[in-house]
Amino acid sequence: xxxxxxxxxxxxxxxxxxxxxxxxxxxxxxxxxxxxxxxxxxxxxxxxxxxxxxxxxxxxxxxxxxxxxxxxxxxxxxxxxxxxxxxxxxxxxxxxxxxxxxxxxxxxxxxxxxxxxxxxxxxxxxxxxxxxxxxxxxxxxxxxxxxxxxxxxxxxxxxxxxxxxxxxxxxxxxxxxxxxxxxxxxxxxxxxxxxxxxxxxxxxxxxxxxxxxxxxxxxxxxxxxxxxxxxxxxx
Amino acid sequence: xxxxxxxxxxxxxxxxxxxxxxxxxxxxxxxxxxxxxxxxxxxxxxxxxxxxxxxxxxxxxxxxxxxxxxxxxxxxxxxxxxxxxxxxxxxxxxxxxxxxxxxxxxxxxxxxxxxxxxxxxxxxxxxxxxxxxxxxxxxxxxxxxxxxxxxxxxxxxxxxxxxxxxxxxxxxxxxxxxxxxxxxxxxxxxxxxxxxxxxxxxxx
Numbered sequence: 111x112x113x114x115x116x117x118x119x120x121x122x123x124x125x126x127x128x129x130x131x132x133x134x135x136x137x138x139x140x141x142x143x144x145x146x147x148x149x150x151x152x153x154x155x156x157x158x159x160x161x162x163x164x165x166x167x168x169x170x171x172x173x174x175x176x177x178x179x180x181x182x183x184x185x186x187x188x189x190x191x192x193x194x195x196x197x198x199x200x201x202x203x204x205x206x207x208x209x210x211x212x213x214x215x216x217x218x219x220x221x222x223x224x225x226x227x228x229x230x231x232x233x234x235x236x237x238x239x240x241x242x243x244x245x246x247x248x249x250x251x252x253x254x255x256x257x258x259x260x261x262x263x264x265x266x267x268x269x270x271x272x273x274x275x276x277x278x279x280x281x282x283x284x285x286x287x288x289x290x291x292x293x294x295x296x297x298x299x300x301x302x303x304x305x306x307x308x309x310x311x312x313x314x315x316x317x318x319x320x321x322x323x324x325x326x327x328x329x330x331x332x333x334x335x336x337x338x339x340x341x342x343x344x345x
Numbered sequence: 346x347x348x349x350x351x352x353x354x355x356x357x358x359x360x361x362x363x364x365x366x367x368x369x370x371x372x373x374x375x376x377x378x379x380x381x382x383x384x385x386x387x388x389x390x391x392x393x394x395x396x397x398x399x400x401x402x403x404x405x406x407x408x409x410x411x412x413x414x415x416x417x418x419x420x421x422x423x424x425x426x427x428x429x430x431x432x433x434x435x436x437x438x439x440x441x442x443x444x445x446x447x448x449x450x451x452x453x454x455x456x457x458x459x460x461x462x463x464x465x466x467x468x469x470x471x472x473x474x475x476x477x478x479x480x481x482x483x484x485x486x487x488x489x490x491x492x493x494x495x496x497x498x499x500x501x502x503x504x505x506x507x508x509x510x511x512x513x514x515x516x517x518x519x520x521x522x523x524x525x526x527x528x529x530x531x532x533x534x535x536x537x538x539x540x541x542x543x544x545x546x547x548x549x
Contacts, residue, residue: 118347133485137486149468213361214377231379267353280353280354305351
């Protein structure tokens with residue numbers, strides 16, 4: 111099987127320069143990007159299989175002596191290509207704030223408590239059906255300095271590999287119905303509404319565990335589709 | 346109409362998740378130590394070829410260091426082979442992945458220890474001069490940006506089919522120059538995200 115990566119699919123992505131998100135102003139290329147064909151260097155990419163993770167790496171509630179505070183949740187879904195075929199054995203990494211909206215990173219000094227029982231980083235590898243699953247707590251919203259009274263909607267950061275270096279994706283998973291959506295320039299940097307909503311997980315009652323954890327589903331579609339058979343007819 | 350999941354910024358706080366042991370200024374306390382899956386040292390015991398270091402800084406449109414960027418590199422081995430099923434050639438260095446990740450420090454600095462890659466097969470049967478694909482992420486980047494490092498001491502650069510797509514006066518931004526540090530060749534590669542002498546980035 112040979113995949114191709116149509117560039118048109120990238121139209122769903124945010125523009126590099128999105129002035130409403132102020133940090134893009136000095137951190138976006140100002141000259142046109144050079145268009146190039148995909149060579150072997152782009153069509154290959156790092157392979158991290160099940161040996162890259164250990165059992166329990168996907169449970170962010172079991173990394174310390176006690177359990178973290180907050181709403182325990184299951185986050186799961188499928189990693190797919192553009193033809194909606196599952197991508198098996200691919201590395202998925204996440205990181206997030208704790209239930210109070212505080213990251214353990216030393217740059218985050220806003221006045222919300224750290225949780226000694228929550229680091230907020232995990233990883234897993236998809237199974238043969240492209241499925242992944244994490245157990246964590248729902249991250250809190252937190253303030254940031256982009257504009258007066260700016261708050262990020264609740265989100266979990268995702269890093270996904272896929273089948274080549276051009277399918278590589280770093281994104282954020284949001285939660286349904288967040289009242290901060292209209293005010294967040296990062297979320298709204300994706301200008302197409304349908305595309306934007308693909309970053310929002312869905313509440314998954316069916317896979318909620320009674321008396322234990324709520325569940326959210328987040329499917330991730332990466333670049334890459336099967337090559338259309340080429341006509342052999344020559345002119 | 347495709348429906349891929351859109352990209353979002355890596356944000357300022359990725360280090361403890363993606364690069365916890367990197368040379369960045371993030372120093373986790375023991376309580377919050379996190380496992381590193383991908384590091385900045387690509388060298389494996391079975392890797393053959395010339396050991397090299399790549400060093401540089403990442404700078405913003407004002408020439409100021411970006412102290413919260415993440416760089417990922419992807420490269421072939423010394424024989425020009427990629428550790429990926431699409432490259433079906435037999436390899437003798439099964440441990441060498443060719444992938445590395447580094448955050449930047451307060452000076453915008455990063456480094457990788459690796460092996461100099463070999464010539465790679467290119468489009469229409471033309472060889473590509475040895476190169477390393479760079480992917481850069483940071484706060485203020487809503488999507489990753491791609492560039493390539495080429496080596497100043499490679500004669501094949503003049504015939505490289507990708508460098509040929511770049512206006513001649515900008516090609517220099519993709520060329521890393523060598524200095525010897527004792528026995529170790531160190532290639533310097535700064536990334537200027539914007540502005541004067543802006544690094545060439547590729548639309549891939």
